[in-house]
Each structure stands twice: as structure tokens, then as C-alpha cells.
Amino acid sequence: MARPKEFDPEIAVDQAMEVFWRKGYAATTPQDLVDALGIGKGSLYNAFGSKQALFLRALRRYRDSQTEALIEVLEQPGPVKQRLRGALTALAEMDLADPDHRGCLAVNTTAERAGVDQEAAEVLRRMLDRTEEAFQALAAEGQRAGEIDPGRDPAALGSMLMNTVVGMRLVARIAQGPDRLTRVIDATVDSL
Amino acid sequence: MARPKEFDPEIAVDQAMEVFWRKGYAATTPQDLVDALGIGKGSLYNAFGSKQALFLRALRRYRDSQTEALIEVLEQPGPVKQRLRGALTALAEMDLADPDHRGCLAVNTTAERAGVDQEAAEVLRRMLDRTEEAFQALAAEGQRAGEIDPGRDPAALGSMLMNTVVGMRLVARIAQGPDRLTRVIDATVDSL
DNA sequence: CCAGTTCTTTAACTCAAGGTACAGAATTTC
């Protein structure tokens, strides 16, 4: 056909994701990307078209990997409440341990880009949907197992837990210690 | 002493707040501010020093007015759960009714600036504190009134409700209808 | 009404964002 690429676009998207995650969309310059990916500007624009297009690919990648990871954690064996607490605690610890305090790319993007980038908003909406579904399934399982009051609406519980995660990942960006998030987790698990 | 300002700096801060709120920090240019405030660039920089300094003033203003408003709503008479539902519903309706879907300036700023602007982070932390306190007071009142299980930790409940609000205001930015937020509110109120 | 001060206006300056153009290099197909 023609000359093959000297870099792997999939790896490049991963690297771009890291940059966007750390700096945000607007604060990331083409030069930042070129530096991080180790390729020339020509290759960058030839391969991805625009900063925004590359960002969208990175965001989709992020969404898929994160959603998958969450579902996996929630599907581990054991009592439902324990699994929920484990998942929330793992998230909190991850965010607090990150030296850059980047939080969640999806959350950050919702705040920075949802108003102006409809495609990004769509990606994010889909992520909220999937997260809600995962928590709803967990809640329903808890009800079947007798751990959660069967009179409650599992869909509402799913939305609530999704919302809790969103809040926590934002709060984690300015939290100075684990206390605030620990209280959130405690009260949330006790609410079921 | 000297020539008086031809504009009111307090009003200017309010107008700047609107611009930052709608566009975000990075996407707001000095020109945007000059246009919105109706003053010259010279006056702008003479009065406020820098874009960042003006932003901080606007953010503090936002925090104070919002925190005050929330406390006021929560202190209305009536059953605690009803007041909580009323406050959450009012927030959701406000955010959804906003044609620009700007969400909450504080939430947006946490995502966009907390990592790089320590002063802003401090302002935001203070806002979380105050919000937590307000909800904690509400929870304690609910316990005294017999509406809420006295065995639960009011501080944890305060943190949870604060976190719920943060999450909701973020989710509101991409919500397409009231359903998701309504479910969050229902499940949250039912959790007490 | 002059001095001293603080405001406004206009112009300018530097730097970089975000992207394009183009020449040349690498590959496959025939």
C-alpha cells in the first residue's frame, strides 16, 4: 500500500490520554502531545486530524477501560455491601494516592467540555448510563440476597450510587486526607 | 485624592463571574472580560491585576453567595426530609433550567483549576466544609426530631449529602432530562 | 488653579496555540 506508520496509534492514544488527564483539554497544547508521544507534528495531525479528534479517541478509551474495571470489581464474590464498600474504597484510595490528583478524566471533561463538545457529552452520558446499570444490578442482587430492603427502587439506588462515585472523584481532587471520603463511604454503605 | 473609577468593581466582579461560569477559566479571554464588563483593558488590569486575581475574586463571591443561599433554604421550617428534598429539587431544577447548562462554578473550577491553582483549591475546600456543616446540622436536627435514625453519624451524613450535591451538579451538566437527578434525589431522601 | 494622584484609552509587544504546506523517505504493487 504505502509507507507504514513508525508509531502505534493505539499506544499514542493512551499516551495522549495521560496528558489530557493531567492537564485538561484546553491546557494541553499540540506541543505537549508531540513531546509526550515522541512523534512529529506532521505525524500527529496526519494520524488524528485535530486535537479535538485525538481527545475524543482518548476519552472513549478511558471510558471503556474505566467502566470495565468498575464492573469487574463489582462482580467479585462476597456480600453486596462489602463489595460496594470495597469498590468505593478502592476508587478513593486510587484518587488520593495519585500524586497529581488528576481525579477522573470523565468527571473533569464533563466540567470542562460538556457544554461545548457535544460528541464528548455523548461519550460521557453513555458512561453514566453504564455505571448506573452496574450499580443497579448490584442493588438488585443485594435485594435478592436479602441484604437490601426489597421495597426500594433498584434503579434509583443505581443512580444514587453512580452519583456518589461522581461526587467522590471530584471531591478527591481537593481532599487533603481520606477523612472526608471515608465519611461519604460510611454513610453511603449504611444507607442501603 | 484622585480620579474616581468610572465603573463599580463589585459589579464588575459579578459580571466577570458570569463569564467565567459560562466559559470556564482557560476559555475566558481578557477580551471576553473587557466586552462583558464594558471597560477598557487598561482599566481591567489596573483594577484587578491579572486574569487569575479577578477569577479568584469572582470565585470567592460565588462561594459566599451560594453557601448562604443553600443554608437559607435548609433552614426553612418544616420536616427535615421535606426540606432536604426541597433543597435538592431546587438545585436540580435550577441547573436543568439554565439554558447554558453551566452547572456549578465551584464544581467546574474544582475540575479545571484545583490542580494548578492552590488559592482556588483553598476557596473550594472552605466551601465543601461549610456545605458539610450545613447538612450535618440538618441531619442532627432530623435526629432530634425523630425523623432520622439517631444511631447514624451526623458528620458522615453531612459529608454524604455534600457529596450528593457535588455529584448532582456535575451530572446536571450532561443530563438531558430530570429523570436521572430525580432518581438520585428519591434514593437519597429514602436513605435517611 | 496647581500638585499629586489615580483613572482611562490606545497602542504595542511577546509568545505560543493550532494547524498547514511541502519536500523527501519508506513501502507495496505491477
Added chain:
DNA sequence: GAAATTCTGTACCTTGAGTTAAAGAACTGG
């Protein structure tokens, strides 16, 4: 091996961000 295609690297371009400078205007105290 030439043609066709696609990649890479460098250079370049336009626009505007964020700020500063300079000169004059408006005000108060004496």
C-alpha cells in the same frame, strides 16, 4: 524498478492570549 500511496520532519503562517507602556483626563486638597 517505476508508480502510487502514505508517512515523517521542518518550516512556516495566522490569530489571538495576556499583559504592559505611555500619554492624557479627572478628581481632591491646599
